[in-house]
Amino acid sequence: MKKLAMCNNVLVVFWLLGLWVCSVSASVSYDSKAITINGQRRILISGSIHYPRSSPEMWPDLIQKAKEGGLDVIQTYVFWNGHEPSPGKYYFEGNYDLIKFVKLVKQAGLYLHLRIGPYVCAEWNFGGLPVWLKYIPGINFRTDNGPFKAQMQKFTTKIVNMMKAEGLFESQGGPIILSQIENEYGPMEYELGAPGQAYTKWAANMAVGLGTGVPWVMCKQDDAPDPVINTCNGFYCDYFSPNKPYKPKMWTEAWTGWYTEFGGAVPYRPAEDLAFSVARFIQKGGSFINYYMYHGGTNFGRTAGGPFIATSYDYDAPIDEYGLLRQPKWGHLKDLHRAIKLCEPALVSGDPAVIPLGNYQEAHVFKSTSGACAAFLANYNQGSFSRVAFGNMHYNLPPWSISILPDCKNTAYNTARLGAQSARMKMSPVPMHGGFTWQAYSEETDSEGDNTFTMVGLLEQINTTRDASDYLWYMTDVNIDPSEGFLKSGQYPVLTVLSAGHALHVFINGQLSGTAYGSLEFPKLTFSQGVKMRAGVNKISLLSVAVGLPNVGPHFETWNAGILGPVTLNGLNEGRRDLSWQKWSYKIGLKGEALGLHSLSGSSSVEWAQGSFVSQRQPLMWYKTTFNAPAGNSPLAVDMDSMGKGQVWINGRSVGRYWPAYKASGTCGFCNYAGTFSENKCLSNCGEASQRWYHVPRSWLNPTGNLLVVFEECGGDPNGISLVRRKVDSVCADIYEWQPTLMNYMMQASGKVNKPLRPKAHLACGPWQKISSIKFASFGTPEGACGNYREGSCHAFHSYDAFNRLCVGQNWCSVTVAPEMFGGDPCPNVMKKLAVEAICS
Numbered sequence: 127m128k129k130l131a132m133c134n135n136v137l138v139v140f141w142l143l144g145l146w147v148c149s150v151s152a153s154v155s156y157d158s159k160a161i162t163i164n165g166q167r168r169i170l171i172s173g174s175i176h177y178p179r180s181s182p183e184m185w186p187d188l189i190q191k192a193k194e195g196g197l198d199v200i201q202t203y204v205f206w207n208g209h210e211p212s213p214g215k216y217y218f219e220g221n222y223d224l225i226k227f228v229k230l231v232k233q234a235g236l237y238l239h240l241r242i243g244p245y246v247c248a249e250w251n252f253g254g255l256p257v258w259l260k261y262i263p264g265i266n267f268r269t270d271n272g273p274f275k276a277q278m279q280k281f282t283t284k285i286v287n288m289m290k291a292e293g294l295f296e297s298q299g300g301p302i303i304l305s306q307i308e309n310e311y312g313p314m315e316y317e318l319g320a321p322g323q324a325y326t327k328w329a330a331n332m333a334v335g336l337g338t339g340v341p342w343v344m345c346k347q348d349d350a351p352d353p354v355i356n357t358c359n360g361f362y363c364d365y366f367s368p369n370k371p372y373k374p375k376m377w378t379e380a381w382t383g384w385y386t387e388f389g390g391a392v393p394y395r396p397a398e399d400l401a402f403s404v405a406r407f408i409q410k411g412g413s414f415i416n417y418y419m420y421h422g423g424t425n426f427g428r429t430a431g432g433p434f435i436a437t438s439y440d441y442d443a444p445i446d447e448y449g450l451l452r453q454p455k456w457g458h459l460k461d462l463h464r465a466i467k468l469c470e471p472a473l474v475s476g477d478p479a480v481i482p483l484g485n486y487q488e489a490h491v492f493k494s495t496s497g498a499c500a501a502f503l504a505n506y507n508q509g510s511f512s513r514v515a516f517g518n519m520h521y522n523l524p525p526w527s528i529s530i531l532p533d534c535k536n537t538a539y540n541t542a543r544l545g546a547q548s549a550r551m552k553m554s555p556v557p558m559h560g561g562f563t564w565q566a567y568s569e570e571t572d573s574e575g576d577n578t579f580t581m582v583g584l585l586e587q588i589n590t591t592r593d594a595s596d597y598l599w600y601m602t603d604v605n606i607d608p609s610e611g612f613l614k615s616g617q618y619p620v621l622t623v624l625s626a627g628h629a630l631h632v633f634i635n636g637q638l639s640g641t642a643y644g645s646l647e648f649p650k651l652t653f654s655q656g657v658k659m660r661a662g663v664n665k666i667s668l669l670s671v672a673v674g675l676p677n678v679g680p681h682f683e684t685w686n687a688g689i690l691g692p693v694t695l696n697g698l699n700e701g702r703r704d705l706s707w708q709k710w711s712y713k714i715g716l717k718g719e720a721l722g723l724h725s726l727s728g729s730s731s732v733e734w735a736q737g738s739f740v741s742q743r744q745p746l747m748w749y750k751t752t753f754n755a756p757a758g759n760s761p762l763a764v765d766m767d768s769m770g771k772g773q774v775w776i777n778g779r780s781v782g783r784y785w786p787a788y789k790a791s792g793t794c795g796f797c798n799y800a801g802t803f804s805e806n807k808c809l810s811n812c813g814e815a816s817q818r819w820y821h822v823p824r825s826w827l828n829p830t831g832n833l834l835v836v837f838e839e840c841g842g843d844p845n846g847i848s849l850v851r852r853k854v855d856s857v858c859a860d861i862y863e864w865q866p867t868l869m870n871y872m873m874q875a876s877g878k879v880n881k882p883l884r885p886k887a888h889l890a891c892g893p894w895q896k897i898s899s900i901k902f903a904s905f906g907t908p909e910g911a912c913g914n915y916r917e918g919s920c921h922a923f924h925s926y927d928a929f930n931r932l933c934v935g936q937n938w939c940s941v942t943v944a945p946e947m948f949g950g951d952p953c954p955n956v957m958k959k960l961a962v963e964a965i966c967s
């Protein structure tokens with residue numbers, strides 16, 4: 127009795143202690159192993175969805191698809207320059223309605239990781255920092271600088287207070303379990319030295335001082351001060367360890383692909399390698415993984431960074447730019463997440479035992495005191511299969527893969543074996559009676575007028591435009607004496623223009639004489655070409671075009687753009703004439719921009735021409751047309767392939783910059799999932815436009831009379847522009863006989879069956895679509911990939927039968943991958959698989 131009473135006292139003390147602990151510390155915390163929520167260690171799967179890169183109407187569906195894909199957390203940056211377009215004037219409407227986005231995440235039952243930054247990089251204009259910031263006297267970005275720190279603290283505090291006011295931190299019952307201050311600052315700090323270190327300490331203290339009640343992280347910041355957690359970004363992060371043994375191992379950016387730049391090929395990352403990298407991270411004790419991006423979306427308007435970042439920010443993410451599932455990536459990761467979650471009790475219990483299974487093979491085994499056991503069997507060999515012994519069983523491991531055994535016995539998942547279907551997408555033109563009917567308006571090339579100003583010498587572009595427009599005119603006069611030799615010889619003088627970037631159109635006496643542009647790697651450009659000139663006064667009008675401000679690099683805010691010179695004319699009687707230091711007239715932006723031609727009211731303020739003029743491929747042309755919204759729900763895009771470079775608007779809202787004339791350079795070879803991935807490994811679109819289609823959110827359209835406006839810089843044929851719907855073209859399954867599946871694992875683990883089961887092939891077209899035919903089916907040793915399968919030496923002659931019977935006419939179907947389904951085993955003792963492609967219509 128006495129003993130019991132003493133125990134009770136101890137319990138009471140613990141209970142009181144517990145109350146006290148709860149009242150001062152957050153419900154979200156962390157320890158050496160994981161983020162803890164209400165005292166529970168959690169394996170958390172997260173994905174980045176940036177709210178301004180889609181429309182609020184798309185948000186619920188994106189979040190739902192993320193949830194169905196097995197995510198626990200949505201991660202987003204906060205985009206300062208979108209929220210504070212001018213000092214102290216805030217904007218939180220439309221696709222910048224951050225509170226609405228966070229609340230939708232909560233409604234879906236997910237958590238949120240708020241990466242405030244407020245420097246965010248993100249291939250976003252100026253890395254998310256407002257351009258006006260640059261013009262605060264004495265400012266120096268992202269270092270121990272008073273004016274910068276004051277602005278950063280003001281904005282960060284503003285965001286935190288907004289979240290607090292709405293009760294959105296987990297400590298208040300909201301969804302936000304984590305925040306981030308700064309972004310990938312480690313490499314910058316290394317360059318800056320002491321002021322960088324001081325800034326890091328200040329940023330961490332400032333953030334922690336805001337009292338959010340949830341942990342802060344700093345990514346790529348090895349010296350993140352306590353209690354801030356340093357985290358990893360990269361294609362692989364299994365090698366990473368946090369800077370203190372009492373912090374969990376977290377991966378804030380697992381890159382699902384890579385961004386597209388105008389002029390670059392389009393990168394993609396195979397699902398098998400992405401899954402492999404995540405399994406590698408988890409088996410090495412990682413407990414938080416965030417896909418960057420889970421939905422990449424669109425850089426609408428002039429929000430793309432760079433320079434030269436494309437308007438599409440698709441990123442080869444599991445949800446594509448248009449909000450549709452990217453298969454097999456989405457489904458393969460969903461299966462991975464379920465397999466990992468089956469292991470969670472063992473994973474959170476402690477560090478794994480590592481058991482070598484061969485030269486390039488090993489097992490990571492997690493055990494809990496309560497008896498849970500989970501094993502990850504890895505084959506790092508990129509070239510060959512491996513058969514390994516583990517426990518009292520044998521396991522076949524494909525090259526560069528990890529098998530997950532949530533009970534240390536049965537395989538639930540292998541990273542190189544796709545259970546999910548693949549989908550091939552198509553952009554099908556919306557039938558439109560007679561096509562678009564275009565009208566044209568010619569932009570002025572000699573636009574000296576009200577807002578022109580004159581200076582001696584050449585001005586830096588960003589300092590002059592403050593990024594109010596992509597465009598800055600540099601105009602000057604050149605006097606050609608009638609005695610100039612070239613007037614007789616016809617050997618025109620060579621105009622040479624050196625520009626810091628990014629693109630340049632040269633007009634001589636109102637005629638386009640040439641175009642030059644840089645690239646993401648080399649934004650600078652040189653124009654050098656013979657130009658037609660006449661005796662007397664010649665007007666040189668140089669249109670310098672910015673293509674997104676830099677978002678990354680040491681002191682990226684100081685990078686110049688525009689014509690810094692010299693500008694010279696060669697081949698005159700006097701030899702070379704330097705025009706750099708003569709009088710130049712400047713005009714910010716286009717006349718059409720000042721008139722608001724992209725808007726309904728502005729476009730009706732001028733006379734537009736019709737007829738053959740439209741198709742004459744003139745430079746500097748505005749085009750407009752109206753159209754009715756196409757029926758249905760498929761996502762929409764405009765096909766701009768017949769155009770050069772410019773911007774496109776729908777109902778006054780900017781879809782973004784287009785530039786299909788900039789063809790993708792690069793090598794688009796065969797892409798093997800096995801082996802270390804990098805952003806240059808797997809590329810598509812070589813020799814074609816880096817970006818041909820431009821996403822038009824459905825919610826931007828009215829039922830009728832939508833205004834489509836295009837501004838073309840170089841010359842294109844608007845009659846080639848069409849509206850297209852994005853749909854599933856065909857779906858494929860590629861399944862090995864005896865391939866492990868989660869479903870079969872559940873049956874085996876629960877003891878319902880005691881022998882291996884056959885996998886199933888699942889095929890599903892998009893919503894409102896049906897399987898119209900089976901393009902290919904082969905059970906045996908088929909070769910090739912979805913879209914170009916062919917029969918191998920072994921083929922079951924009745925391979926098509928089951929699919930024709932069970933799938934055609936249906937939205938979805940599943941067929942067991944067993945010989946009896948295909949008329950018997952075509953080649954006993956050979957490892958067989960099924961490959962099938964079904965057409966959706």
Ligand SMILES: *[C@@H]1O[C@H](CO)[C@@H](O)[C@H](O)[C@H]1NC(C)=O
Nearest residue numbers: 260261585586587588589686
């Ligand atoms: C641009 O403006 C900044 C800030 O006012 C100034 O420091 C810089 O020298 C200017 N650059 C040029 C090339 O004029």
